[in-house]
Amino acid sequence: MLIESEFDIQFHLPQPIAMVAMLHVHPSIEPQLVTEDLIRVEHIGPSDGGDGVRELPVLEYLDCFGNRCTRFLAPAGAIRLAGRHILNASETRDPQGYGLSQTPVEQLPSETLQFLLASRYCQVDQFGAIAQDLFGHMGTGWALAAAIRDWVHAKVTFNYGAARPTKTAADVFSERIGVCRDFQHLAITLTRAMNIPARYVTGQLGDIRAPYSSPGDFSAWYQIWLDGRWWDMDARHNEPRLGRVLMAVGRDAADVAITTSFGRADLKHFYVESNEIDSEGRKVPLPPKLPATTEPVLSSQTTFPASR
Structure with a gap:
């Protein structure tokens, strides 16, 4: 394709x-x-x-x-x-890691450890108790990561009018409204708080073999580290997509x-x-x-x- x-x-x-x-x-x-x-x-x-x-x-x-x-x-x-x-x-939609287990922190590759830590928009240190309360019963690995993604998708409403460059994951959690990057920041923060490395991604995601949805724009999603590789996740769209064009990765949108x-x-x-x-x-x-x-x-x- x-x-x-x-x-x-x-x-x-x-x-x-x-x-x-x-x-x-x-x-x-x-x-x-x-x-x-x-x-x-x-x-x-x-x-x-x-x-x-x-x-x-x-x-x-x-x-x-x-x-x-x-x-x-x-x-x-x-x-x-x-x-x-x-x-x-x-021509394959975003691969799904059903059933994958979670790597213990002490066995993670050293280069992934920075994606467990707090960053500019992702206050992981403030979300430990919140994440445990919401997801501590969800098991580990892919099932846990998918539950976090699904929860953010269901709880946060998309509204471009609510965008602001200073909005953090804590703001999104309390306001429950935001744009693409805000969905991803909250999902990343909760995922890191449950000891799964997560990094922010920017790229292009057009309407590929899907109905027209909007004028073109750059897009944000995130990736999680499981089973020795990074997997695409998207709390905004929350469905496997075709045609993601990866441009850059970092701790959050600031990078x-x-x-x-x-x-x-x-x-x-x-x-x-x-x-x-x-x-x-x-x-x-x-x-x-x-x-x-x-x-x-x-x-x-x-x-x-x-x-x-």
Whole structure:
């Protein structure tokens, strides 16, 4: 199955600032690419006495979580970040780890231990008693992790109007409303509190062989560590999906913002799409639409996490 993903994000900068973007696919899925995964960073408008579009130099690096990042110095004015790629995705929906047992903490790989700890949006240290009260009778392993995911999906209501960049898992637990990242933060926190490593994921998740649901956006989900590997979980959608395009992983949304600007950056245009295409490059039609629902649109802020 071929998935074409593209984006066009534009800002206006009152003054020159440094920026970091996390818009490449994750290195772990680069072998699936059938085209190059290039990012263009452009300054639009007058420059050095002339008009037009000027491509800006960038530096790429891997962060401490293994994500591919792009950093650059952006001049004042209009800035565009754009890219497109095609990858060969699995035709199998998210694998499910039914019956998997839980690895004791003392036997976990050392690199997974950080995903048991409290982080910016996931106050694990405040949820020990809560998690035990809610899930202490649910056993261990996959059954426990799935029960946490299902509980968050059932108890939290999606409403983009309730989004705010400072909302933590504790806020979501008390308010029971939020956007995609909020569902995942609460599920991650409760999962870690029950000694299962859980990490936050950002990527693209289009309507692939599913009815149209919304304008394109980046998406957030999470992964749990069981049986020697990471498994995708999604407390927002809570159903096995096709076409997840992994971009970045971290402790929570603070580690994997789509763009981070070290100064003011006003969002002026935002376009993201991820669609199945056929061998001729034509978009594959979707099944019939479901009833319309309220869906998110990114707002302007300094750091842009996934919100879908």
